[in-house]
Amino acid sequence: MSRLVSLAIAFLALTSTHATAQDPRIRDRLDRATATAVSSLIDSATRAGIPAEPLIQRALQGSIKKAPGSLIIAAVRELSVELGAAKSVLGPQSPRAELVAAASALHAGATATDLRTLRAARPRQPLTVALATLADLVSHGVPVAQATETIRVALAKGANDAEIVALRRNIERDIKAGAPPSAAAGVRARGLPAKKTGQHVQPASKDRR
């Protein structure tokens, strides 16, 4: 009987190990200590409802860039925090792509309040493209407050994803032609036509940065 109990305990241990097993991509491409730490972060994130795949990809990106383990761990932790913040604002039903874009927007300097404002401007459709565009505008030198306001105005005017992408391309073109990034974003946002008759776009709130 004791043999049976030992067998059961061994099987239980094996099964439990499998339940928290490292992703093979992490195990194969990171050193053991980094893989263990990253896997622990991913387990914690997953328990909080945060998708694991973006975290795995952030770690693998560190691997191909030959980053030290401490930097990889810090990068995964940072993204986990940003995804968690995005999820708390956008809600548990927010799809992974939207969370990733929201994490990028937060990383670019947008605040949780900004995300709520944009969600309110488009409550029933994904914000993936809008939030990704916000981050892209910041990377082109548009101040984050102006980038957020540009996206907010576009959403308030009923712009769809294709129009938001076109807006970004126009702003990029203006910047390449020598326009100051902030001015380019402001002018292009104002130039978007409002789709709904009589729609009034509220000006930016005074407490913006």
Next chain:
Amino acid sequence: MSDRNEEFIQRIAQTLREPVTLRADFDARVMAAVRTEPAPAISTARRIWNLAATPRTVHLSPIAGFALAAGLLMAVVAIGRERNVATMRTASLSAAAAQIRSDTVRLVQFVFVSQDAKSVSLVGDFNDWNKEKTPLHEGADGLWTVSIPLPNGRHQYAFMVNGERWMLDPSAPTAVENSYGTPNSVVTVSEDAL
């Protein structure tokens, strides 16, 4: 190379970078065409072997693992008591373990221009940042291209030239995230925009 040739190549590259749109029913039409093809003859033994030999990833929570272990323990005890020859029972995998993902994907073309590259590959958060997975194909005049299906979302990527040189896509935005000191390019894929 003359400026005129350079301009010509850039124009071709610009055209090639235009997104290719797949209709929403693309998958359904391809699968319908596949289904009309006669199935290859596979013996029953071969089919069973394939079923048994194909690796599957089964995610178990600790409580499910405990339940499975407890079930096995009960089975072992029962077998021990009855001293019978065990009958192999095959547990079928749940449908959830073999679910087919149905994310919306779009075919996205990546273009890199290099006259002197020996190889160019695409790395990004869609291929595990693995330089072996997505090589670009060399065309005329140093145009390297590849088209891959990408799910909706914001994707970071870069080109790896000659297996080691990290190059951004000059036609794409640069990611604001730069955790490792080397920037990436970004492409955002959505149902009605690229």
